Amino acid sequence: xxxxxxxxxxxxxxxxxxxxxxxxxxxxxxxxxxxxxxxxxxxxxxxxxxxxxxxxxxxxxxxxxxxxxxxxxxxxxxxxxxxxxxxxxxxxxxxxxxxxxxxxxxxxxxxxxxxxxxxxxxxxxxxxxxxxxxxxxxxxxxxxxxxxxxxxxxxxxxxxxxxxxxxxxxxxxxxxxxxxxxxxxxxxxxxxxxxxxxxxxxxxxxxxxxxxxxxxxxxxxxxxxxxxxxxxxxxxxxxxxxxxxxxxxxxxxxxxxxxxxxxxxxxxxxx
Amino acid sequence: xxxxxxxxxxxxxxxxxxxxxxxxxxxxxxxxxxxxxxxxxxxxxxxxxxxxxxxxxxxxxxxxxxxxxxxxxxxxxxxxxxxxxxxxxxxxxxxxxxxxxxxxxxxxxxxxxxxxxxxxxxxxxxxxxxxxxxxxxxxxxxxxxxxxxxxxxxxxxxxxxxxxxxxxxxxxxxxxxxxxxxxxxxxxxxxxxxxxxxxxxxxxxxxxxxxxxxxxxxxxxxxxxxxxxxxxxxxxxxxxxxxxxxxxxxxxxxxxxxxxxxxxxxxxxxxxxxxxxxxxxxxxxxxxxxxxxxxxxxxxxxxxxxxxxxxxxxxxxxxxxxxxxxxxxxxxxxxxxxxxxxx
Numbered sequence: 001x002x003x004x005x006x007x008x009x010x011x012x013x014x015x016x017x018x019x020x021x022x023x024x025x026x027x028x029x030x031x032x033x034x035x036x037x038x039x040x041x042x043x044x045x046x047x048x049x050x051x052x053x054x055x056x057x058x059x060x061x062x063x064x065x066x067x068x069x070x071x072x073x074x075x076x077x078x079x080x081x082x083x084x085x086x087x088x089x090x091x092x093x094x095x096x097x098x099x100x101x102x103x104x105x106x107x108x109x110x111x112x113x114x115x116x117x118x119x120x121x122x123x124x125x126x127x128x129x130x131x132x133x134x135x136x137x138x139x140x141x142x143x144x145x146x147x148x149x150x151x152x153x154x155x156x157x158x159x160x161x162x163x164x165x166x167x168x169x170x171x172x173x174x175x176x177x178x179x180x181x182x183x184x185x186x187x188x189x190x191x192x193x194x195x196x197x198x199x200x201x202x203x204x205x206x207x208x209x210x211x212x213x214x215x216x217x218x219x220x221x222x223x224x225x226x227x228x229x230x231x232x233x234x235x236x237x238x239x240x241x242x243x244x245x246x247x248x249x250x251x252x253x254x255x256x257x258x259x260x261x262x263x264x265x266x267x268x269x270x271x
Numbered sequence: 272x273x274x275x276x277x278x279x280x281x282x283x284x285x286x287x288x289x290x291x292x293x294x295x296x297x298x299x300x301x302x303x304x305x306x307x308x309x310x311x312x313x314x315x316x317x318x319x320x321x322x323x324x325x326x327x328x329x330x331x332x333x334x335x336x337x338x339x340x341x342x343x344x345x346x347x348x349x350x351x352x353x354x355x356x357x358x359x360x361x362x363x364x365x366x367x368x369x370x371x372x373x374x375x376x377x378x379x380x381x382x383x384x385x386x387x388x389x390x391x392x393x394x395x396x397x398x399x400x401x402x403x404x405x406x407x408x409x410x411x412x413x414x415x416x417x418x419x420x421x422x423x424x425x426x427x428x429x430x431x432x433x434x435x436x437x438x439x440x441x442x443x444x445x446x447x448x449x450x451x452x453x454x455x456x457x458x459x460x461x462x463x464x465x466x467x468x469x470x471x472x473x474x475x476x477x478x479x480x481x482x483x484x485x486x487x488x489x490x491x492x493x494x495x496x497x498x499x500x501x502x503x504x505x506x507x508x509x510x511x512x513x514x515x516x517x518x519x520x521x522x523x524x525x526x527x528x529x530x531x532x533x534x535x536x537x538x539x540x541x542x543x544x545x546x547x548x549x550x551x552x553x554x555x556x557x558x559x560x561x562x563x564x565x566x567x568x569x570x571x572x573x574x575x576x577x578x579x580x581x582x583x584x585x586x587x588x589x590x591x592x593x594x595x596x597x598x599x600x601x602x603x604x605x606x607x608x609x610x611x612x613x614x
Contacts, residue, residue, distance in 0.1 A: 056506055080512030091370060091504030095557040097289065104499060108512035112496070138285035153507075160511070 004068045005029040006164050006196045007053060007083075013061030014048050015220075022048050024220040026062070032163070035190045035197040037211035039204060041241055045220040046200045047088075047168055053198065054085040054166050066164070080108035084157045085166035086150070089173070092142070098152045099137040102127050105159025127158035130193070131185060147178030151185070158189070165189065167199040171206075179203070183210050208232060208254050216240045229254050238262045293561050296554045300565050304352075304572040311348040311579040312340055316586060342473070350472040350536065351578050351592070352571040353480045355543055357533035359570020360491055361526035362544025363551070363563055367498045368522045369429045372552075375545035376530030378436045379523060382541065383443035384414020385534045386465065390447050393461050394454045404479060404535040411531030414439060419523060426516050428505075432523075467540030467593025469578045476536050483532035488567070490525050495559040498522060502557055540593045542600040543570050550607065 007030040015022035023045040030036050038046045051057035053064055055071055064071045066082060084105075093101070102124050103116045109123075110116065116124065128134040133155045136148060144152060150170060157165060167186070171179040187210060189195045201207045207214055208228035216224040216231065218240055224231055232254035237245035244259045312324045319327070319336050327340035358376060365374045376382065388410025392403045419427055421435035447465075451458050463470060497518035500508040505515050530544065551566045574592065577599065581590040 054510065056509060075512075076509070076514060077512035080510060084510050085506075087506055090507060091502075093503055093557065095552050096502075097556070099286070100556070100558055101503075104503060104511060107496070107500060112493075138289065156507075157510075 011062035040217035355570035355574030361530035363548035380414030385411035407535035
């Protein structure tokens, strides 16, 4: 008997009219406690999948289950107590301090008449601490650097005390040091707090270094799936991304080096 | 260890100073309002000293001061207070749900809808002038409903709402202008209303506006949390368990209700709903629990002060308060934008 998966997507479909299949028959089981990476070329539908998993977008077919229950029938706050997402970019919210932002993460845990006080403030303190934002908590959001601001929003996500954290390319606009800082931070949340992580990434080497498991999408469906060392082969890069690549190993972690665009053959379609 | 303590100490100090600042702004704003009310009761064609204002308020008598203070100035000041509160609260809410600091009650068609309805009554059906407030109110609601319906496509995004608002506003504005050009002999009576005026507003006006204001403010209290989520963006609000579309609709409804009630009594007073929330946000931040009440008080204070100036500076002409607000407000607003207040 296996444990109930943290998140299950069955036969998800998205797209209508001319964009008939942004996502077409997406199936996924996310085990509790794992760190899953979703990779794929531009337009492969990975961000759309993440929006459906987080219920920001309603699937046009199929269902998402959280802890074995269909999300479509669950209350928004009940979902928000279990799961949240750090989006790639956020609204430029002004005149709000980091702490005020993080406090709003308690919303799903508060009744309509309740204020963020007492034990909820303790959770806010904790969320600021695990994201190393406590020294900046009284700064205004608009005064922070891009990396700090991304961490502030992550702190708000943590104040929701989610079991499941989705992230949509959260490092895209960060320099390499801030990228690694954020990845290390999420590793800590995954390992120490036991938070299940589902993350869309662009950087395949970071995916290999941090993720337990990777699914690769192309044209709206999963085409490959496995651990980084299982997946990282020359044919994987050729088939999924249309590039020639060499794979090396560094301390048991696969690292790829792109060498050029793959010649169009039977397996490699244009990406 | 030592650095840790000072770090924490500094953080606490920052939190305290922010809190202290908010309390100071709140107290300052209440003081400003009371001062505006007092000066509003003292000044006019006949100046009445503060002491005499006070006795006139407390004791009924046949004195001239009592007549002026109780029957003329007090209802006018209080009507201005309510109108200012309604407009500022509506503006504060709308700037939040549109996530646009330039949003105001005009953007969703409240002013142009109410305006057209009022102009129709004043020019075409002057014998039904008694129905002007209710017509203006319904016109405001109808225009906002049209804007919302036009903007709807799998939800009403802020951008589509603003675009639909611009389109509806220009259409209704054209209708107003056309009516006035075709009936130019009657325009004189319309102009003060169009620019927003408290001239001749008395107890019946106050009594009409009061229940709307009270109901609107009570409803506001229930939408503070929703507004606090919506300012974070639609995605973030939904990820935090908020009901985005329903919340936005309720807030737009409430703002329409408040602003529509205000303009149906005092005419098309602009700028209060734009400038007051903008300034208050710079002072106390974007938390509606404090932002909304301070905006309300500030809106009341501004309208009273502007009306007092409008009727005493240009004596014997009663200058419409709306024009003065725009004349004073626009440059001040630009100054604020350029300076970008530092905290």
